[in-house]
Amino acid sequence: MLAIADPELDDGPRTNRSATMRMCAVSRDVRPIDELIRFVVAPSGEVIPDLKRKLPGRGLWVSASRQAVAEAVRRHHFTKGFKRDLRVAATLATDTEALLERFVVEVLGVAAKAGQVISGFTKVADALERQAQERAKPPVRALIHASDGAADGIRKLDALVGQNGRNGGKPAEILIVNVLTSEQLDLALGRSNVIHAALLAGPASDTFLSRSQLLVRYRMADDDRTAAKNLPIQTRAVTHD
Known part of the structure; x- marks a missing residue:
């Protein structure tokens, strides 16, 4: 049976191991994690993609789409999701690719x-x-x-x-x-x-x-x-x- 975790943020890469579905922060659609990219906040306060889903800290998920990531930057979804001021590169979508x-x-x-x-x-x-x-x-x-x-x-x-x-x-x-x-x-x-x-x-x-x-x-x-x-x-x- 598929488990759906916290739709906003996960609790870290070593928790909720049974979760196979996540909610995209942009579209709000619940999708398999293989169709999403996990983003975390680096110690520097910069948002970075966690492609291997192993980086520490809470993670926010966005559909694996250049357009979705660009929209997440443009509409400040990372700041809203993590509920803190962050450094989000304007080139995050291109950098992720x-x-x-x-x-x-x-x-x-x-x-x-x-x-x-x-x-x-x-x-x-x-x-x-x-x-x-x-x-x-x-x-x-x-x-x-x-x-x-x-x-x-x-x-x-x-x-x-x-x-x-x-x-x-x-x-x-x-x-x-x-x-x-x-x-x-x-x-x-x-x-x-x-x-x-x-x-x-x-x-x-x-x-x-x-x-x-x-x-x-x-x-x-x-x-x-x-x-x-x-x-x-x-x-x-x-x-x-």
């Missing part, structure tokens, strides 16, 4: 160190071929493209994803993720000119996909579609019968 990106880069690096990432066009293509022939162990969980990668290479690898399950076996779901730039992939994987990578199944990979989805949600929830066109925001699942 940058932290989300950094978090995704970090967890991809962890997945790489765990041996759950293959990079390079040829190696990725080989991994997808093995997947199609049901010889991939561990299986490919996701295909990662740099958001600024060339369309031709992306199209060719996506076509290999389309061969998944061609031998009559049950097709696996392969996610296609393009939330990071080539420069960010380079940083995560510790090499240069990374455009394509394959993510193998494993705990670290699951964390990367979860954090990528949060970043996608943060960008896609923005109603400013003109700005959204310029963002690496696509994450889609591909399943073939």
Whole structure:
């Protein structure tokens, strides 16, 4: 059974462990915590995002949306929610997105160190071929493209994803993720000119996909579609019968 905690502020990261729903301070909608971002007050009096939900002190929750965070700043929801004078950066919405990106880069690096990432066009293509022939162990969980990668290479690898399950076996779901730039992939994987990578199944990979989805949600929830066109925001699942 889902538990709904105090709609205004939580009592800290180590209390109310059963709470799986929270109220957005902006919309007042009660939503799963995976669709929200927790904010806390730093010792300096500055409001900061607590992406890992582990920072001490009481927390206020806002929908994982750049627009929602910007509105929370504009309408002084943090001051009202925490009931005290605070330092709230005018750029908090943009700063939060940058932290989300950094978090995704970090967890991809962890997945790489765990041996759950293959990079390079040829190696990725080989991994997808093995997947199609049901010889991939561990299986490919996701295909990662740099958001600024060339369309031709992306199209060719996506076509290999389309061969998944061609031998009559049950097709696996392969996610296609393009939330990071080539420069960010380079940083995560510790090499240069990374455009394509394959993510193998494993705990670290699951964390990367979860954090990528949060970043996608943060960008896609923005109603400013003109700005959204310029963002690496696509994450889609591909399943073939």
